Amino acid sequence: MRKAITGHKAVAEAMRQIEPDVVAVYPITPQSEIAEYYADYVHNGIVHTELVPVESEHSALSACVGAAAAGGRVMTATSSQGLALMVEVLYIAAGLRLPVVMALANRSLSAPINIHGDHSDAYLARDSGAVQIFAESAQEAYDYTLMAQRIAEDMRVRLPVIVNLDGFTLTHTVQPVDLLDDEPVKKFVGKFQPVSPLLDVDHPVTWGAFAMPDYYFELKRAQQAGMEAVPAVFLEVQREFSQVSGRRYQGFFEAYKLVDAEYALVVLGSTAGTAKVAVDELRAQGMKVGLLKPWLWRPFPAQAVAEAVAHVKAVAVLDRAFSFGTLGALFEDVAAALYPLERRPILANYIYGLGGRDITVPDLIKVFEELPRLTQNEWALRYIGLRE
Amino acid sequence: MKEIRWHGRGGQGAKTVSQILAQINLREGKYVQAFPEFGPERSGAPMRAYNRISEEEILVHSGVYEPNVVVVIDETLLDSERPTEGLKPDGVLVVNTTCSVEEIRARTKFAGVIIPVDADRIAQETGTGFPNIPLLGAVVAALGTDYNLAEAELREALGGRLGKDMLEKNLQAFRAGYEAAKKGVGVGRA
Numbered sequence: 001m002r003k004a005i006t007g008h009k010a011v012a013e014a015m016r017q018i019e020p021d022v023v024a025v026y027p028i029t030p031q032s033e034i035a036e037y038y039a040d041y042v043h044n045g046i047v048h049t050e051l052v053p054v055e056s057e058h059s060a061l062s063a064c065v066g067a068a069a070a071g072g073r074v075m076t077a078t079s080s081q082g083l084a085l086m087v088e089v090l091y092i093a094a095g096l097r098l099p100v101v102m103a104l105a106n107r108s109l110s111a112p113i114n115i116h117g118d119h120s121d122a123y124l125a126r127d128s129g130a131v132q133i134f135a136e137s138a139q140e141a142y143d144y145t146l147m148a149q150r151i152a153e154d155m156r157v158r159l160p161v162i163v164n165l166d167g168f169t170l171t172h173t174v175q176p177v178d179l180l181d182d183e184p185v186k187k188f189v190g191k192f193q194p195v196s197p198l199l200d201v202d203h204p205v206t207w208g209a210f211a212m213p214d215y216y217f218e219l220k221r222a223q224q225a226g227m228e229a230v231p232a233v234f235l236e237v238q239r240e241f242s243q244v245s246g247r248r249y250q251g252f253f254e255a256y257k258l259v260d261a262e263y264a265l266v267v268l269g270s271t272a273g274t275a276k277v278a279v280d281e282l283r284a285q286g287m288k289v290g291l292l293k294p295w296l297w298r299p300f301p302a303q304a305v306a307e308a309v310a311h312v313k314a315v316a317v318l319d320r321a322f323s324f325g326t327l328g329a330l331f332e333d334v335a336a337a338l339y340p341l342e343r344r345p346i347l348a349n350y351i352y353g354l355g356g357r358d359i360t361v362p363d364l365i366k367v368f369e370e371l372p373r374l375t376q377n378e379w380a381l382r383y384i385g386l387r388e
Numbered sequence: 389m390k391e392i393r394w395h396g397r398g399g400q401g402a403k404t405v406s407q408i409l410a411q412i413n414l415r416e417g418k419y420v421q422a423f424p425e426f427g428p429e430r431s432g433a434p435m436r437a438y439n440r441i442s443e444e445e446i447l448v449h450s451g452v453y454e455p456n457v458v459v460v461i462d463e464t465l466l467d468s469e470r471p472t473e474g475l476k477p478d479g480v481l482v483v484n485t486t487c488s489v490e491e492i493r494a495r496t497k498f499a500g501v502i503i504p505v506d507a508d509r510i511a512q513e514t515g516t517g518f519p520n521i522p523l524l525g526a527v528v529a530a531l532g533t534d535y536n537l538a539e540a541e542l543r544e545a546l547g548g549r550l551g552k553d554m555l556e557k558n559l560q561a562f563r564a565g566y567e568a569a570k571k572g573v574g575v576g577r578a
Contacts (some may be wrong), residue, residue, distance in 0.1 A: 004407070004420055276447045
């Protein structure tokens with residue numbers, strides 16, 4: 001059924017259909033409306049989830065870790081500073097191989113206090129061991145919340161998964177979302193399979209054990225193996241979801257008019273939608289431009305990205321957060337992916353949209369128009385929409 | 389694609405009606421967006437809300453800068469907020485006011501269609517207390533949306549939030565706004 005709803009509501013609807021055993025959330029700012037909607041579902045008896053309102057985001061994810069180790073299917077949602085406070089525990093969820101799925105309403109980090117959209121929070125969790133997926137629209141946020149559950153819980157993976165959706169531009173904007181019926185979703189998501197649950201008292205196990213230099217390295221290597229299993233699982237889950245939903249998800253990224261493009265953008269999240277309009281406008285004028293929008297950011301599908309943009313003359317990689325002291329994180333991913341190629345596109349890195357600074361079609365057209373003028377790699381950061 | 393900008397004050401229901409309008413347009417089979425100006429919400433402070441309506445999927449996620457329709461829910465914002473800024477010359481300006489078309493035109497220098505609606509009076513007479521619903525009716529008229537379809541969606545959207553008595557009053561206010569604007573559509577051009 002098609003409904004006009006916000007990104008927050010779309011994610012809450014996905015959670016309602018998944019109906020996890022436990023949702024632990026900090027019910028105060030910077031929490032999102034996702035927690036509010038879900039609390040309604042719980043208290044109206046629509047879902048039979050144990051909702052645990054806690055005193056901080058650190059506690060929220062700690063409660064998720066405990067509940068997941070106990071053997072439950074667990075979800076949460078957060079944003080901005082909330083994620084920052086969760087990060088310590090996010091590393092633990094990943095290290096313990098707990099499939100916690102969380103929506104992240106992408107918003108800036110303080111200081112200065114801001115609350116508006118950018119990707120600083122997602123970048124903060126970049127190396128946490130959580131799988132990270134970015135949505136372009138509320139529809140994608142809904143769809144990937146459902147798919148995330150399967151990816152997180154796959155026995156080859158067993159890792160936390162973050163579904164990123166841009167703060168305000170997606171979370172607070174009413175837009176059409178095609179919701180699936182409850183039954184096919186429940187069938188797609190399937191029954192949760194706990195691994196060595198704490199509540200199985202007949203088979204007592206230890207969770208969160210000590211690992212000294214003699215074992216720590218091997219355990220972290222095993223965690224990396226879980227991450228390395230993600231791409232294959234991601235494609236399998238997309239294939240199955242496409243059959244269930246009738247919507248086409250194929251690949252680690254969406255390549256928009258990229259096949260014959262001479263110039264390309266790489267950009268995460270909702271800005272990819274705005275960039276498609278820029279691509280169409282320039283194509284109408286005869287400029288061969290295209291777009292690569294990663295759905296899967298961690299693990300980064302380096303080889304596939306390299307193959308997709310190898311033929312392009314120049315690529316602009318857009319980062320919606322600083323990685324202070326170096327180039328943008330997405331830029332570095334793309335640059336590293338391209339390094340093994342014999343013939344590489346020229347690269348430029350643009351920082352944009354910090355703290356909710358709007359990014360428009362003309363802004364992105366300007367970036368495309370700058371690319372043909374580059375004769376070599378641009379190692380200095382460039383900025384879109386910045387007053388200097 | 390049509391773009392709409394609502395100018396109101398926090399608490400006047402601009403966000404609510406922009407969202408209901410999106411539901412109405414969706415019911416018509418259109419693609420839609422509705423979003424408030426992002427930021428801390430303060431009661432009484434000037435705020436904006438936006439709609440996009442299109443026959444095709446809406447991909448753009450930036451702000452709205454050159455709307456086709458501007459709605460001013462609070463007349464005092466006519467001077468302080470420059471609501472006609474960026475409004476397309478062939479666009480429509482809907483104002484909650486007791487002033488005439490000529491008076492609004494003199495104040496705004498806007499040359500396109502001006503639709504004055506005394507939404508405060510409608511809100512008072514119907515007992516709803518809020519000018520947003522009559523103005524929603526006016527916008528539905530300005531967009532040429534089917535009245536019955538819009539009313540059915542409004543009934544559904546408000547049905548969950550309001551009691552039966554207040555729902556009927558709001559539907560009355562909606563109709564009054566629609567009819568007031570219907571008279572003005574197409575006659576306000578300079």
